[in-house]
Amino acid sequence: MMMATVVEPEIDALERFRAEARAWLAEHFPTALKGKDNALSALEGPTEQSPDEAAWQRAMGEKGWGVPTWPREYGGGGLSRAEARVLQEEMQRIGAWNPIGGMGVMMFGPTLLEYGSEEQKREHIPAIAKGEVRWCQGYSEPNAGSDLANLQAFAADAGDHYIVNGQKTWTSGGQWADKCFCLVRTDKTKKHEGISFVLIDMHAPGVEVRPIKLISGSSPFCETFFTDVKVPKADRVGAEGQGWTIGKRLLEHERSNLSGAGGGASRLFAGKPLGQMAKEYRGTDDRGRIADSDLRMRIVRHEMDLRAFALTLRRSALEAKSNQGPSAAASIMKNVGARITQTRAELAVETMGMQGLGWEGxxxxxxxxxxxxxxxxxxxVSIYGGSSEIQNNVIAKRILGMLDHQ
Incomplete structure (x- = not known):
């Protein structure tokens, strides 16, 4: 009886919230947008919004439900993790999707909430929560990829501001971004302790971006050049020399979201189910199964891996305390998520046969x-956000407790 007394009010409260969320979504989500979310849209650049898309983004932004667990005082939803899960379930039930996203939500926002000053939170978080500002990441350099701490972009002290010179590469969405969260060197005599975390206006004089065309035909990444770019010290997050600590924390948020732990798992595999595709392209046997038995078994194994992965992500979220963010375990999730994502793509192309070789025409x-x-x-997928090899190093050192051999 005591257990019932404790648990039932929580259940009742969640069910009341479910009813509230269901009613709100029914009123504000345009049915014409059902199932039209594009998981790769963040890499394809801004597109002109339809009136329905604009209205949906505005409604979610004003409600704060685009970032449901962020504090209300900064424009978030202020929901508990349990309430956020209920909201996600109700959105999935009607084919609704979150129109608020990007690197501001995935990486920078959670990091700023932890390390930013009150002034910085009030300046930047509300705009992220409404999807009004587009952010990009200034980390990797031509000679500082896997060894990120070797970065050389330098911020010279000029009194109340820095003068930044240097280059970044693989800047996702740099050609469309308004702001950049960036690691720069403020002390050349120290490696890790000489790095600071600053915010750079991508429209400031001296900022140049050059898109990089990928094998897929898109150009979501850029080379970014900073030439005598002025950055106010008020736009430094944390203390000078604290950038490596803040930067590592941001990477944990990035890996968590790339793995799907941040809520993106359902979006990684948007589109037609593999089994349905295989039946359409390969036909069925006399029992209605995929005719190719070997392909059928590999699709089944993939679906089992995907289901186990999704359940693991959910268990991880349920076990996390409300004041904890992602941990080094995100590296495990990132590696597994990358393998499953690539396996799915390989099976899809194989399933389509010659039709899987289409480029144009x-x-x-x-x-x-x-x-x-x-x-x-x-x-x-197994490279960006830290390659699989880098994740293995993180797992070995921070989870398994293995040390480098000298």
């Missing part, structure tokens, strides 16, 4: 061409 449908390009794009 009338002989291929738009969906087939998109699948081929997604397959090529997916090769980068």
């Amino acid at each position: 009338e002989g291929f449908s738009e969906a087939e061409i998109d699948q081929t390009r997604t397959w090529l794009w997916g090769k980068a």
Whole structure:
């Protein structure tokens, strides 16, 4: 009886919230947008919004439900993790999707909430919560990829501001971004302790971006050049020399979201189920199963891996305390998520046979061409956000307690 007394009010409260969320979504989500979310849209650049899309983003932004667990005082939803899960369930039930996203939500916002000053939170978080400002990441350099701490972009002290000179590469969405959260060197005599975390206006004089065209045909990444760029010290997050600590924390948020732990798992595999695709392209046997038994078994194994992965992500979220963010375990999730994502793309292209080789032309449908390009794009999943090899190092050191051999 005592257990019932404790648990039932929580259940009742969640069910009341479920009813509230269901009613609000029914009123504000345009049914014409059902299932039209594009998981790769963040890498394809801004597109002109339809009136329905603009209204949906505005409604979610004003409600704060685009970032449901962020504090209300900064424009978030102020929901508990349990309430956020209920909201997600109700959105999935009607085919609704979150129109608020990007690097501001995935990486920078959670990091700023932890390390930013009150003034910085009030300046930047509300705009992220409404999807009004587009952010990009200034980390990797031509000679500082895997060894990120070797970065050389330098911020010279000029009194109340810095003068930044240097280069970044693989700047996702840099050509469309308004702001950049960036690691720069403020002390050349120290490696890790000489790095600071600053915010750079991408429209400031001296900022130049050059898009990099990928094998998939898209250009979501850039080379970014800073030439005598003025950055106010008020736009430094944390203390000078604290950038490595803040930067590592941001990477944990990035890996958590890339793995799907941040709520993106359902979006990684948007589109037609593999089993349905295989039946359409390969036919069925006399029992209604995929005719190719070997392909059938590999799809089943993939679906089992995907289901186990999704359940693991959910268990991880349920076990986390409300004041904890992602941990080094995000590296495990990132590696597994990358493998599953690439396996899915490989199976999809194999399933389509010759139609899976489409690049352009009338002989291929738009969906087939998109699948081929997604397959090529997916090769980068095990590289960006820290390569699988880097994640293995993190797992070995921070989870398994293994040390480097000298």
